[in-house]
Amino acid sequence: MTQPTKEELYHLADKWINGTITSQEKKILDTWYEQDFNEPLVWYGVDRSEKELSLRLLKNINKKRDRVKIRRVNWKWTSAAALLLIFIGVIFWYHSFEYQSNKKQAINVQVIKPGSSRAVLTLDNGEKIYLDSTIGGQVALQSGVRIVKSSDGSLLYETVNNSESDQATVSYNTIEVPSGGQWQVILPDGSHVWLNSQSKLKYPVKFIGSERKIELEGEGYFEVAKDKTMPFRVVTENQTIEVIGTHFNVNAYSDEKTTITTLIEGSVKVAHRKLSDAILLKPDQQTSLTDNGIKLTDVDPESAIAWKRGMFFLNDEPLEVIMRKIARWYDVEIVYKNVDKGLRFGGSVSRYDHIGKILTKLEFAGDIHFKIEGRRIIVMK
Numbered sequence: 060m061t062q063p064t065k066e067e068l069y070h071l072a073d074k075w076i077n078g079t080i081t082s083q084e085k086k087i088l089d090t091w092y093e094q095d096f097n098e099p100l101v102w103y104g105v106d107r108s109e110k111e112l113s114l115r116l117l118k119n120i121n122k123k124r125d126r127v128k129i130r131r132v133n134w135k136w137t138s139a140a141a142l143l144l145i146f147i148g149v150i151f152w153y154h155s156f157e158y159q160s161n162k163k164q165a166i167n168v169q170v171i172k173p174g175s176s177r178a179v180l181t182l183d184n185g186e187k188i189y190l191d192s193t194i195g196g197q198v199a200l201q202s203g204v205r206i207v208k209s210s211d212g213s214l215l216y217e218t219v220n221n222s223e224s225d226q227a228t229v230s231y232n233t234i235e236v237p238s239g240g241q242w243q244v245i246l247p248d249g250s251h252v253w254l255n256s257q258s259k260l261k262y263p264v265k266f267i268g269s270e271r272k273i274e275l276e277g278e279g280y281f282e283v284a285k286d287k288t289m290p291f292r293v294v295t296e297n298q299t300i301e302v303i304g305t306h307f308n309v310n311a312y313s314d315e316k317t318t319i320t321t322l323i324e325g326s327v328k329v330a331h332r333k334l335s336d337a338i339l340l341k342p343d344q345q346t347s348l349t350d351n352g353i354k355l356t357d358v359d360p361e362s363a364i365a366w367k368r369g370m371f372f373l374n375d376e377p378l379e380v381i382m383r384k385i386a387r388w389y390d391v392e393i394v395y396k397n398v399d400k401g402l403r404f405g406g407s408v409s410r411y412d413h414i415g416k417i418l419t420k421l422e423f424a425g426d427i428h429f430k431i432e433g434r435r436i437i438v439m440k
Contacts, residue, residue, distance in 0.1 A: 065124070082305075093256070095432045148439045171414045171434065174256055174388045176212045177240030183230035183264070190214065190234075190242065202230045204247060204264045213243035216264060229267055235259045239390030246273075249284040250291065253367050256387035257312065280367045293405035294332075298348050301326045307340075314383060318348040331351060331379050369410050378402040378427070382438065394434045398427055 120141065156198045180188040180198070188198050190208060199206040203220030237255045238244050244252045247265050254260060258277025272289040283291045285304025293300040295311035297318050303395040305325025309316045320329050322340040329346045330337040336353045338346055365372035371388075373381055377398035388410055402425050408417050418429045418436070430437040 103137065125396070126368055144191040148267065153257050160367065171389055171391060171431070172239075173411045173413065174239040174241060174257070174390070176242060178214075178234050178236045178242035179230045179234040180206075180214065181235070186377055191240075201232075201264050202228050205233070211243075213245060215245045216247040218247060219264065230264045231261060231262045231377070232264055233259060237390070238387055246271075248286060248289075251282040253280040255279065255366055256390075265284070275309060275311055277312055278308070278366070280306075280308045297332055297350075298328045299332060300327050301330070308360070308367075308401075310363070312383075312387075315380075316349060319345060319363070320348070321358060321360050323360045365407065366410065371410055372407045373404050375405050378404065378421075382436075383412070383420070385417065385436075390434065394435060394437045396437055396439045398440050400440050 069337040077392055089214060136421070168423075175191070177191045180190055182188070182199055183201060186199075190198075190212075193208055195208045195210055195295070197205055197207050200219075203218060203219045205219050207215045209215050225360075226279060233303055234242060234244055234254065236256060236258045238257050240256055242431060244254065244255050244260065244262075246252065246262060248271055250271075252260060253365060255278035258275070260273060260279060262273040266289065269289060271286070271289050272294065273292070273293045276295070279293075281293065281302075283302050283304050287303055291302045291304075293302075293309060295309065295318060296313065297311070298320070300307070300309065302325065305327055307325075307327055308321045309318070320340065322326070322342055322344055324342055326339060326341060328337060328339050329348065333350065334352060338353050338356070339356050340346060343357060343360055345356050345360070345363065347354045347356070361374045362374045366384075371381075371384060377400060378398070381404060384392050385391070391414070404421060404422065404424055406420065408420060414431075414436075418431075422428055426440060428439045430439065
């Protein structure tokens with residue numbers, strides 16, 4: 060039998076926890092369990108090394124030895140003891156007494172579904188249009204611009220009249236994405252914006268004058284159409300970004316201490332709105348803006364735009380930051396009870412998995428546990 064990949068093992072293990080694994084799939088997992096492989100199945104969390112992870116897993120096994128029946132295996136002990144202990148930890152996770160409780164939790168959390176395409180458009184006159192429940196096609200006509208919900212669910216602005224009266228009047232729209240939502244907007248100049256959960260974008264239905272200025276709260280990914288005669292500016296609470304044509308991501312949530320701008324392509328200038336600081340970014344660079352100033356670092360931009368690709372990418376991030384991401388996307392409340400919010404985790408998981416899968420991975424990686432009560436998640440030691 061061909062050795063399953065690490066991703067396939069994760070998939071099978073998750074199906075086993077959820078109680079949806081087939082007999083054939085269980086046979087594959089059991090076959091893997093009976094053999095020695097060079098690659099461990101690991102989700103790193105609070106542990107800084109394989110040795111730390113192996114010691115913690117062994118401690119957990121010893122703690123629950125009297126309550127858990129674990130299948131015995133004739134392991135070939137080598138100098139790589141830490142690596143084998145990691146495997147033991149994985150086996151414990153797979154065959155532990157928590158099967159039934161995890162299965163019940165997986166059933167209970169099915170009501171907490173991943174986010175989807177949801178947004179509310181507010182027109183200049185105050186009229187609200189709930190886009191996720193609106194039929195595709197034209198949804199409004201303002202200042203000579205047709206507002207259309209396209210077949211792929213994005214919002215598109217098409218100029219149909221360039222009369223002088225329309226040019227003289229500037230109408231503004233606001234699109235607001237709630238918790239558990241996301242949306243795409245194609246602005247009048249052809250610029251494409253992806254909005255994450257709990258985000259708001261205010262913009263004119265037609266760009267007039269010497270600049271293309273929009274206002275952002277939350278997080279958005281931008282692919283800006285080039286126009287050297289009319290710079291594109293993104294204004295958040297604490298910064299202004301000026302571009303001509305480029306691809307970049309802005310994370311400007313009000314409940315985060317830092318505003319993060321990541322450049323994928325082109326160039327942008329990030330200016331502090333409260334200080335005189337300003338920095339020009341190159342591709343694969345990121346600014347972190349706080350009340351004290353702006354810090355520039357070189358980064359892998361893929362981690363910043365993972366949300367746009369349907370992934371949670373955790374790059375050694377504190378538990379509190381991770382749980383805020385989960386709260387926004389799954390529209391849940393987070394409550395902490397005697398737990399270190401500064402615990403750091405690394406890894407990746409699909410944003411479209413049910414919430415139980417993500418919480419299970421975090422539990423396996425760190426000394427934390429979760430309890431779900433309705434739409435409230437309690438984080439405990």
